[in-house]
Amino acid sequence: MQAWKTYQEKNKDRFLQELLELLRIPSVSADSRHREDTRRCAEAVKKRLLEAGADKAEICPTAGHPIVYAEKIIGPGHPTILVYGHYDVQPPDPLDLWHSGPFEPVIKDGRIYARGACDDKGQFYMHVKAFETLVQTQTLSCNVKFMIEGEEEVGSESLPDFLRQNKEKLQTDIVLISDTSMLSMEHPSLETGLRGLAYMEVEVSGPNRDLHSGVYGGAVANPATVLCQLIASLHDENNRITIPGFYDEVAELSAAERAALNKAPFDAEAYKEDLGIKALWGEKGYTTLERTGIRPTLEVNGIWGGYTAEGAKTVLPAKAHAKISMRLVPNQTSHTIEKLFTDHFNHIAPEGVTVKVKALHGGEPAVTPVDSVAYRAAGKAIETTFGKEPIPTRGGGSIPIVALFEEVLKTKSVLMGFGLDNDNLHSPNEKFDLFNYYKGIETIPYFHRYFAEMSKEG
Amino acid sequence: MQAWKTYQEKNKDRFLQELLELLRIPSVSADSRHREDTRRCAEAVKKRLLEAGADKAEICPTAGHPIVYAEKIIGPGHPTILVYGHYDVQPPDPLDLWHSGPFEPVIKDGRIYARGACDDKGQFYMHVKAFETLVQTQTLSCNVKFMIEGEEEVGSESLPDFLRQNKEKLQTDIVLISDTSMLSMEHPSLETGLRGLAYMEVEVSGPNRDLHSGVYGGAVANPATVLCQLIASLHDENNRITIPGFYDEVAELSAAERAALNKAPFDAEAYKEDLGIKALWGEKGYTTLERTGIRPTLEVNGIWGGYTAEGAKTVLPAKAHAKISMRLVPNQTSHTIEKLFTDHFNHIAPEGVTVKVKALHGGEPAVTPVDSVAYRAAGKAIETTFGKEPIPTRGGGSIPIVALFEEVLKTKSVLMGFGLDNDNLHSPNEKFDLFNYYKGIETIPYFHRYFAEMSKEG
Numbered sequence: 001m002q003a004w005k006t007y008q009e010k011n012k013d014r015f016l017q018e019l020l021e022l023l024r025i026p027s028v029s030a031d032s033r034h035r036e037d038t039r040r041c042a043e044a045v046k047k048r049l050l051e052a053g054a055d056k057a058e059i060c061p062t063a064g065h066p067i068v069y070a071e072k073i074i075g076p077g078h079p080t081i082l083v084y085g086h087y088d089v090q091p092p093d094p095l096d097l098w099h100s101g102p103f104e105p106v107i108k109d110g111r112i113y114a115r116g117a118c119d120d121k122g123q124f125y126m127h128v129k130a131f132e133t134l135v136q137t138q139t140l141s142c143n144v145k146f147m148i149e150g151e152e153e154v155g156s157e158s159l160p161d162f163l164r165q166n167k168e169k170l171q172t173d174i175v176l177i178s179d180t181s182m183l184s185m186e187h188p189s190l191e192t193g194l195r196g197l198a199y200m201e202v203e204v205s206g207p208n209r210d211l212h213s214g215v216y217g218g219a220v221a222n223p224a225t226v227l228c229q230l231i232a233s234l235h236d237e238n239n240r241i242t243i244p245g246f247y248d249e250v251a252e253l254s255a256a257e258r259a260a261l262n263k264a265p266f267d268a269e270a271y272k273e274d275l276g277i278k279a280l281w282g283e284k285g286y287t288t289l290e291r292t293g294i295r296p297t298l299e300v301n302g303i304w305g306g307y308t309a310e311g312a313k314t315v316l317p318a319k320a321h322a323k324i325s326m327r328l329v330p331n332q333t334s335h336t337i338e339k340l341f342t343d344h345f346n347h348i349a350p351e352g353v354t355v356k357v358k359a360l361h362g363g364e365p366a367v368t369p370v371d372s373v374a375y376r377a378a379g380k381a382i383e384t385t386f387g388k389e390p391i392p393t394r395g396g397g398s399i400p401i402v403a404l405f406e407e408v409l410k411t412k413s414v415l416m417g418f419g420l421d422n423d424n425l426h427s428p429n430e431k432f433d434l435f436n437y438y439k440g441i442e443t444i445p446y447f448h449r450y451f452a453e454m455s456k457e458g
Numbered sequence: 459m460q461a462w463k464t465y466q467e468k469n470k471d472r473f474l475q476e477l478l479e480l481l482r483i484p485s486v487s488a489d490s491r492h493r494e495d496t497r498r499c500a501e502a503v504k505k506r507l508l509e510a511g512a513d514k515a516e517i518c519p520t521a522g523h524p525i526v527y528a529e530k531i532i533g534p535g536h537p538t539i540l541v542y543g544h545y546d547v548q549p550p551d552p553l554d555l556w557h558s559g560p561f562e563p564v565i566k567d568g569r570i571y572a573r574g575a576c577d578d579k580g581q582f583y584m585h586v587k588a589f590e591t592l593v594q595t596q597t598l599s600c601n602v603k604f605m606i607e608g609e610e611e612v613g614s615e616s617l618p619d620f621l622r623q624n625k626e627k628l629q630t631d632i633v634l635i636s637d638t639s640m641l642s643m644e645h646p647s648l649e650t651g652l653r654g655l656a657y658m659e660v661e662v663s664g665p666n667r668d669l670h671s672g673v674y675g676g677a678v679a680n681p682a683t684v685l686c687q688l689i690a691s692l693h694d695e696n697n698r699i700t701i702p703g704f705y706d707e708v709a710e711l712s713a714a715e716r717a718a719l720n721k722a723p724f725d726a727e728a729y730k731e732d733l734g735i736k737a738l739w740g741e742k743g744y745t746t747l748e749r750t751g752i753r754p755t756l757e758v759n760g761i762w763g764g765y766t767a768e769g770a771k772t773v774l775p776a777k778a779h780a781k782i783s784m785r786l787v788p789n790q791t792s793h794t795i796e797k798l799f800t801d802h803f804n805h806i807a808p809e810g811v812t813v814k815v816k817a818l819h820g821g822e823p824a825v826t827p828v829d830s831v832a833y834r835a836a837g838k839a840i841e842t843t844f845g846k847e848p849i850p851t852r853g854g855g856s857i858p859i860v861a862l863f864e865e866v867l868k869t870k871s872v873l874m875g876f877g878l879d880n881d882n883l884h885s886p887n888e889k890f891d892l893f894n895y896y897k898g899i900e901t902i903p904y905f906h907r908y909f910a911e912m913s914k915e916g
Contacts, residue, residue: 030769090771097667154769181673195672199770208734214653214855215879217785218755219746221739224780225693225758231683232690276666279810281679288677297676300683301773306760307781312657312818314783315759322682323765325772327675352737360770397672398772426773427668 003137004445008129008438015129015441016112016434018048022087022121023105023114029065029088029154038150041087042066045148052128053135054146060166062158065150069169072135073143079455080143081448082172082411083131084401085124085179086152089116090426097428110434117432118423123178124148126418126437130444139445141452145172152179155199155361156401163408173455174374175405176447178440180395180417185435187265188382190375190390191415195296196328196365197398198337202345203356204230204320210306211316221352224305224320230348230355231322234298238284241298241326243344246337251330253294261294262287264391274422293394296337297327323360327398334362334400363400366413373454374414381446382416385439416447461595462903466587466896473587473899474570474892476506480545480579481563481572487523487546487612496608499545500524503606510586511593512604518624520616523608527627530593531601537913538601539906540630540869541589542859543582543637544610547574548884555886568892575890576881581636582606584876584895588902597903599910603630610637613819614859621866631913632832633863634905636898638853638875643893645723646840648833648848649873651751654786654823655856656795657759660803661814662688662778668764669774679810682763682778688806688813689780692756696742699756699784701802704795709788711752719752720745722849751852754795755785781818785854792820821858824871831912832872839904840874843897874905 008015027041028034042059049057049070057070065088092102092115100106105114112122127146134140147170151157163170183189206223207216236242253261266289268280282291291297305320307313326337338359349355368375370392382390395415402413418440424430466473485499486492500517507515507528515528523546550560550573558564563572570580585604592598605628609616621628641647664681665674694700711719724747726738740749749755763778765771784795796817807813826833828850840848853873860871876898882888 030767030771091767093767094668197672197772199772201770206735211733212855212884213755213757213759213783214655214785214853216733216750217757217783217854218749218753219738219740220733220735221737222757224761225689228686228689228758228761229693231686235683235687275669275674275678277664277678277810279679280677281808281810282677291676292674295676297671299671299675299680299772299774300686300764301671301771302764302766302775303682303686303778304762304766306758308760308762308779312781312783313759314655314657316757317760320758320761321766323770325671325675325770327672350739352735352739395672396675397670421673424667425670425673426771427670429667 004133007133007137019122019125020105023116024103026103027088028091029151030091038065042068042150045087048128049146052132064158067162068148070146074140078142079452080172082145082175083127084175084177085148086120087148088150088153090153099429111431113429113431115430117430118419119425120179122432122437126440127444129441134445142448159401160404170409172411175411175413177413177415178417179399180415181419181421183264188386188388188390189393190378191395192370192392193367193394194402195396195398196334197363198334199325199360200341201323201358201360205354207318210318213314213316216316222316223353224317226353227320227322240283243340245340249331262289264289264393292396294329296329299325301325328365330365330367334364363398364403366402368412377450377454378414378416378447380450381443384446385443462591465591465595477583478563481574482561484561485546486549487609488549496523500526500608503545506586507604510590522616525620526606528604532598536601537910538630540603540633541585542633542635543606544578545606546608546611548611557887569889571887571889573888575888576877577883578637580890580895584898585902587899592903592906600906617859628867630869633869633871635871635873636875638873639877639879641722646844646846646848647851648836649853650828650850651825651852652857652860653854654792655821656792657783657818658799659781659816659818663812665776668776671772671774674774680774681811682775684811685778698741701798703798707789718850719747722747722851750854752787754787757783759783786823788823788825792822821856822861824860826870826872835908835912836872836874836905838908839901842904843901
């Protein structure tokens with residue numbers, strides 16, 4: 001649409017400056033020292049939604065960080081789109097690996113570098129600016145609702161209650177989410193599914209105090225050694241997970257589905273070079289795309305115990321800890337996997353140590369039917385602005401709330417992500433390409449239009 | 459000897475007051491803010507050695523803290539004893555756990571509470587007072603040399619050069635050291651050996667940055683998981699160390715020697731209760747006393763990698779680290795073991811990760827032959843004052859300088875310690891029992907006498 005293009009061209013710079021402002025707010029939900037910043041970020045989001053054209057916007061308090069809700073209702077005859085996103089970000093550490101301050105966004109080589117640039121401030125803000133474009137050009141064809149939360153990076157703990165308490169208000173025909181990646185700008189893609197998550201923390205305790213490793217070494221089970229042995233035993237020689245029953249509920253894809261999935265362009269050499277690794281790794285019998293898309297995994301996210309400072313201290317540590325998370329695929333459920341993991345970990349712990357297992361948070365896997373109106377509308381919108389049909393992909397990450405929307409709101413989600421796998425999400429030097437940011441703002445209005453048209457056709 | 463008893467009875471209080479004075483000097487070698495105190499402590503030791511009857515005493519400067527040397531030579535016909543000790547102490551922190559100031563010694567329930575009370579001021583000063591007793595009662599039967607250093611708690615870095623540069627001056631028939639413990643006053647014991655040490659640090663590197671465990675999990679080798687697998691593989695199901703060649707040089711004890719070693723009273727239930735563990739652990743086929751005394755061990759002293767703070771961060775870490783140390787027994791050498799460990803660790807590292815191995819520091823194991831003149835003299839001295847033959851024990855810890863004396867001075871050492879395992883060495887509220895202090899002063903002169911007599915008999 002020429003009107004959209006003109007309006008967006010005219011406001012290009014402001015669209016960027018507004019995002020940079022948001023990125024300057026260190027809304028780290030995991031860190032209580034940033035509680036006030038997080039609150040401040042919510043206020044900023046509310047203000048921008050009103051400026052963009054929302055009839056009303058509000059900050060909804062929760063047990064944790066607040067949820068920003070806004071809407072513009074144009075009438076019952078029109079389909080409703082609920083835009084979900086999150087204004088909270090991951091902790092920035094390790095700080096020393098950043099080339100510039102995580103909360104001092106800089107533009108370099110056409111990229112925005114900052115924590116949250118892509119995940120998810122940059123991506124949800126595309127929707128705010130696309131919405132503004134539609135409002136300002138009087139071309140809004142759907143009712144629009146925004147729900148931008150502040151706890152996605154810590155497990156969206158307040159969201160389930162919020163959804164249940166606001167079912168009516170949140171009624172929608174589709175949930176639209178941009179919190180995922182495309183294969184590349186040359187190979188636009190659309191996620192058809194996401195993995196679930198079961199995130200655990202384990203503690204192995206041995207002696208009641210740190211011991212002198214000379215005096216007691218060799219006579220007392222070492223919690224750090226035992227923890228390593230337990231973790232090592234969780235994968236077999238084919239890199240399959242050894243937890244009994246772990247794969248019982250896994251939905252195996254048909255040969256055709258696997259073939260379609262593997263149509264996605266994948267350059268193993270480029271992939272290895274980008275990561276600086278000499279070899280790929282993973283479950284035997286599956287491709288990398290399958291390993292990250294349709295197969296469940298188990299990763300150590302963190303491990304610590306004993307003396308970790310400079311030099312040599314001959315201590316036999318009293319405790320050792322690890323954070324271990326599993327990615328789940330249909331039809332696994334986080335509760336079942338948490339229980340299987342806990343039972344197994346307790347079962348394999350040798351005598352002489354005590355094991356504590358705690359589930360930190362979980363989310364369910366989800367899929368989007370490719371034949372749905374919303375999926376087709378998203379595909380067509382991307383085809384319009386990219387000149388290419390998107391490739392259906394399975395996302396390795398987890399957006400647990402997608403399954404939650406299905407359960408509570410009885411609504412499917414469309415995952416129209418504009419990020420790239422090398423955006424360094426959760427890592428130092430997170431970035432978002434300006435091209436992608438603007439491409440998203442350009443594409444989203446088409447989704448509104450096609451979704452409205454196709455919904456009428458039914 | 460009645461004369462000794464009388465003299466020591468008469469000077470009992472002064473012997474204690476002089477020790478307390480030494481304990482008031484915060485000679486913390488690790489802390490440069492105490493450099494002057496350390497220097498002052500050396501001066502005080504020199505002064506006391508002269509008062510005790512040394513012909514000469516000097517403060518020998520080193521690259522680090524000075525070494526106090528003193529001697530009394532009564533003639534070539536007599537054997538020579540070199541007393542080794544250290545006047546430096548461990549840092550006192552955590553200060554808040556002390557019941558009284560670490561450098562304000564107090565006597566409570568017949569114990570001296572102060573940093574250095576046992577390790578090693580209290581123990582080396584027994585030798586100064588025993589020496590005084592012999593001189594004052596005209597019963598000195600050996601040439602005596604004292605070498606009291608100020609860097610034992612920081613690795614005795616200046617000692618090797620000092621020994622090499624003063625070989626002649628330090629010529630001796632035996633090195634006598636009181637820097638270890640007895641089983642108890644009811645069960646006097648004598649150390650017959652110490653374990654060596656090879657302390658390593660390893661780094662496992664995978665991708666060139668921390669990755670999102672959802673996007674990359676399952677497709678890239680996880681350095682934390684790999685580190686666990688490598689560490690787990692270092693012990694087999696019998697808790698034997700799997701490094702090829704690791705046991706090749708281990709001197710197996712004879713059945714008789716093992717039997718003697720196991721004569722030491724050991725209460726497994728009390729041991730477990732003290733440590734708060736439900737089961738013992740260790741190399742199959744050996745007792746706890748053997749596992750901590752005559753067998754080499756491998757312990758994880760520290761491990762770290764990935765996200766270790768509060769909450770859940772779904773990261774696949776770029777690196778993981780561990781500190782791993784091995785206790786060595788005769789005839790293992792730290793250099794050989796460091797090399798075997800390094801080669802093995804590099805060998806078992808899977809492709810997809812890079813491994814770096816660094817040796818942080820090492821020390822050699824040492825034994826005192828129980829049939830040597832010096833050992834028999836020490837045993838007889840203890841039997842005389844305790845009324846019981848000492849139980850031969852193997853210390854699990856390491857005193858690297860013992861091996862150094864063998865290498866440079868070609869002299870064995872006798873480890874006649876009068877401390878107890880619960881003296882809180884290196885911990886808050888370090889103490890030394892008055893009974894042990896005086897018992898040491900009473901026993902040492904007998905060692906001089908028996909050593910002189912037995913040396914003549916040959």
